[in-house]
Amino acid sequence: MYLATTAIEEFWDKSQKIIFLGEWCKLYNRKKNWMTLAYKDIPFVWESADIKLNGIKYCDKVYEKALIQLTQILNTYNHINKDVHYYRIILGNWLICFIHQLYDKYLTLKSAFENYPDAQTWLLDEAKYYIPVDFNDFAQHFRDDKYALQLYSNILVAMGYDFKKKKLSKPIAQLLSYRLNFDLSPKRRLFDLMTRVLRSKSTIFHKRTITITDPYFSCYLPEYYLKLLFKSRFKFIFDDMKYKINLKFNIDQTMRKQELSLNGDEFESVLSKTLFSNIPILFVEGFAPFRDSVMRLPIHKSDAFFTANALHYDCIYKFYLAEHYKTITFLNQQHGGGYGIDFICIPEEYEKSIADRFYTAGWVKEAKTIPLAIQKFAQKRYSNCITSDMILFCISEMPRYVYKLDINTISSAYLSEHLSSIMTFLKHFLLRNKLLIRSSPHDNHYNWDTNERIAECFDDCFFDDFRKPFDQMLRKARIFITSNAHTTYLEALASNKPTVMFLPEKSYRFHPDAQPYFDRLQEVNILHKSPVTAAQHINAIYDDVDAWWQSNNVQEARAAFVEQYARSSPDWVNEWVKEFNRVVAKC
Template structure:
């Protein structure tokens, strides 16, 4: 039996019986080919709901253990005395994805090995084709790629042994080429951003909310009487001359877990190759670069949302400022916050910020400011009545094929069940109105070929308009996932129908209370058939239904806790933040 761990067909042998490690190994675009093979697919461990919670808690404990160890060792390597909070800010965006990604491959390979203890073989990637992660932000894009995951599985198979390696192959890595115009555009943006920050370097409050449109950032700037200075991240070229220094990386090879946890040992050993150069060999270089670009003078307050994920240099500067006494205010930048049972991003952001701006929810033990969200806010002048449009728009989502973190959403094969729910919904809509139904697919596909799957089942797909325009112009908005788009819909008072599998999209007990209120009102449904029946019932009198007292009461109660907005959000923000930083 040949264990196939990648969709890269160079690492298959069509002459042998094949066991695919996961659904991600079979790209839908190659279905006609792999269907001709003699194969089976190993089912994901994540389908067992009882194990999901155990694994989620385990991964969280491993992350904390890893941070504890690295705080001491990295300070030792660099001759520094930075706090645990400093290193948490730098390391977590990498660790919160790397550890679950590595664990997913590790545990599935172990389970397969138990099923086939004697006759299992595989083809792995040559170490000559392994590549380094330079800046931590690179890993966010690399972790969803097949090449990276092949590197991970190859390393794990070599470490655990007992699986026959029948071949080792090289793989030529194709680096993405950056066009000259793009580089010029980035250069000009960097110059403007750098000059702006230099001129305003003495400002005490800096706003690094990257998800806020520029117009909203400057609106906040004016309403604060020029105190909340809008700032943007600076894009840099990575230092290509950095190479692995095995002497410095001996902190990983010498690790021995005190509880004899073999996974921890193999995980730490994998860092010898996979740990970002930024934190070891390039630490001094990038640290100086960050202080030069963002300024050695620390502001009194930093407001930020996603920059600690997407900008490795900003994260270094931000952590440095925190060490020097800067107060940080985090800002919720999307849905799934406050209502998901597990949300690693939320947990991280709450831990590293002194205060946190939510869209309405609170959490005991943290300094949370429930303020109106400018992200889902749409000005009243745009909220026109749509009388003639007949469209029913379902906005779908997508999950990377490779497991990146446990986040209360479909995993691997479960995503196909999610897509099947969309088809069940479409098939349950009455024929006389189904021609008005379409699905707006997510702009990124991750090799699921969602559009083709839907079109093959006669479902209309339309993603031409931008989201806000499409939302404003549809008759009924439908959401089948616990992400951001339905918060827009409820916030602007658009007729909305919700449905999703609550075993996959798990919510906190507090959020379940509000979803039950939406369910009683007929807005939320536990399955696609029930949601479709509601559409059939209300379609021709949707405004009468939606504007009823019962519906509006349920909507407003939910919005107040998870999708708060205001026409004067700038005034509210300025007042609350200024009151906060006085003390």
Template sequence: MRRLILSTIPDNFNPQTDIIIGPWSLIGKENLYPEWEIFKFEPDLFETNDEISINVKITVDFAEYYMVRLSNYLNEINKTNYSIEFWRLLILPWLLTLVQTTWDRQLRVNKLLEKYSSEEIEIELVKDNIIWNFKNTLDHQQNGLLKPLYNHWLYSRLIESKISCKWKINWIEEATDVTFLGLEKKLWRKKISEWFSIKFLSSTVYGINRYQAIFFEFLLHLKLTTSDNIVKETWTKKHDSVQLDWNLDWDNLVKATLPQCFKNITLKTIKRHTRNTFFLVGPVLWYDEKIKLKLAREIEKGSKIIVTQHGGSYGTTKVYPFSAEIEYKQYRFFSWGWGQQENYLGNIIPLPSPLLSRNKYKKKNSKIIFVSFRSMLYSYRIHSIPQPIQQLQHRKLKIEFFNTIKSEVKENFYYRPPINEMGSLPDKEYFKEKFPYIKILMGKLHEETMKCKLLIIDHPDTTLNIALAANIPTICFWDSNSWAFSKQSEPYFQRLRDVGILFNNGAAAARKVNEICNNVDGWWQQPSVQKARKDWVDIYARSDKNWFWIWAKTIWELK
């Protein structure tokens, strides 16, 4: 009888007969099976970008539909009477994550059932007696979605009512009361910083210092307007009929995994503002529960939120639902230069980035720095990013790169691994062991890149925006089939390919590095290379030494 393994592989794992649901089952066990990457895994869920888009749409629609029901439940348990808009700002990042990840796991389960239901299979399922005590949205992500226990428990709930009569179930019992995050002891400096962030929300914008934040708070306080010309989410009848055919009791799942921070909301008297009040914020609508609660109450009063871009992927990624739902639909969204991303609606204003405007590149050493992407195997969203099997393929592209660079390049070669490897492969140890010549670069990344000879990037995220905006000589590579770009940004990426900045595989990128390593500046300063860079930067990484006054004028003139 074959075994179907839903969690980390057991000690008696047999790669010839056991069925592995995905490569994440090998996390922490890679050293036991040096050739594990050639094991036969179940394929990735989505074959095309259209499939990703379809599943994103139905999960977003369901989350919006369920928001009404969940708002009523939260008002009931908290003894409050807040609006849907209040709860949407507070809880949508967690709810949409729960919907998408559960749908992702269910699609995998259903494919397994379809494929193996006629076979005799042995499977271990976790009993449904675990009490999850997630503290907040981030806790649910880090200690739930990115950990084996939660995923095994969730797979068990999704499969138990659909299981084939030919399958043998072995029920296992885990800890029944699971608490991860306790009270954190904070240094006085951190306490002061958090107090300042809550008091002066503009200070949460990336690139804005405290003096600038105080100025913007004063400017926003002075601003008066009665306009309400923005894109708003409305709970119309289109949401009333949205349902997903779940394998489990959805309401029970929500109650079982609902973070504690949403169960302790106190009712405060809300008096609507007699004039519009504005708040300028950075990336706080995702995980900062204290600031989210403050802003949710301000929304009840009629306040308006201006959200700002804080990193890469904005504008460039084809399927990008979280930012589109959480940030773009606020009163305004300040981008780093772009105005449209696919067909997402939004109140988007292209502006220079404070963060990018303060960076200055000046070569001071001969370091060639490789900045690596996180090899994420546990998915926690559905969007345009490499799926688990594609992550293994991406790792092979990096191996190609390291195998192709010549010895002269290796002398000054530094590898920057991902700092956070939760739910991911431990690339730091893997590549250091496989390529002993690699020197590991830790510490403050961008301080190092601003003085290096050449930067290598294997993913289109924030480091790419920072590098091209600062005019750091840069070579990139990734598989274009794994990273889908918006229809607006694809032509700009193609120009980077045309001039030899961007490549589709590691070997080609390494050959380019070998070619230019003795005259990096000569290559980088070519007019065609600089034009492609400037064209990309003007739309997706705009900077300006006068950004402060541009922002002040823009805020003052908002209607």
């Protein structure tokens, strides 16, 4: 029998009976090819929330051990003496994701060979391995079948398997340069010029300043920035960190053979043997030149730095923050739907491990979590006098391969838990001709082909073409529906748009503090655990939505939830100014 680990068919031995490692192997648009094969499927290893929770806790322990050893090795390699927190800022989010992805693949392979000990497979030749350049490059390739094949091959070799090795006909071309060149629109260039002029004014007239980067505004509008500038009397500095850096480097093959010395169990051994063949170039060969480049940039050293998104994807920001974190106050704001709500939210925990003050959309857990009105939710309330009969249904795919472990739906469970509930909803929904289905813009990268699957079963559905942004479509809708607990439902509830959610109980586990608020939403039919009851409810209230939505019970439940998890305010600018002035005054 042959074990197929990815959807790359040139790495399937079709002369044997195929064992598919997971649903990610079977692309919907290639079903004519694999449905005719004699095959079996390996059961999904993350079958319950408890199993996923235990996996997350285990990976967190491994992460802390690996980070300590990485600190020692990279300090020696780069001839510097930085502490663990320094590297937590620079590469912590990559290390978390890498460990989660590796652990998922390790457990899946282990399960496969426990069930089929005599199975054979083909490995990717090491000569065709790809090393990501930075975290962004890594985040682009984790969903790629070719990079997944590389990780599966990595793991099997580390586990001692000696299978036949092959080369890809079209391997990933290795990048040996790093270029940050931002092609800005004329309006954006003009605005950047203006902010640079105002930045110089701020540094001249104020000894205490705060730098704001990527603040998670609902859209790019200069008016938001200008309001904050004027209200703060130019004490705030806006720096998007879009500086030009061009580097070239060579792979240090000796360093790439380095191993960690984790020895707790077999997975720690696998991680020790595979980490340095996958760690991004910017953290090894490119570290010294990139660090030097960042330190020469004209970044003003404010007393405090604030962001919502830069901590994950902005390498310039991360390196600068790591260099100065001991002498500045770092402020971070939540930027997604799971913060404070999910039983465990990995990005939230990572950001809180670095931030001095962590701003939330209303909720409080520990001392550093501070509620602050979020501009993204501070939109004008939508009119109740909606003449459109359109129902906006937002769906969202999950990556085929695990990006990071999550207590909610991940990977193959998307089909069995999430998509199946969407199909059940549509089957019982009597108003499909009024439905506009809007997926996430990046969903086509995951190759689940959700829209095509829906269209094959229901020919009376319409799909959004993304010509208009989400907030415009939400404004036009009579009712908003979602099958996930991502950011869109927070925006809908905050703007008082009639909203119906259906979240299968098996797919979601909320934080104990959040559960009572979701229970109230369920009591008033905003939240449903069954797609059938959600469909039946909308069928019943569609002709007179306001009779339901404007009732006291519904509005009280909505308002209580929004105050805790999607807090907004028309006076958000003054709230920010007062809070940041307090922070800067204490610096």
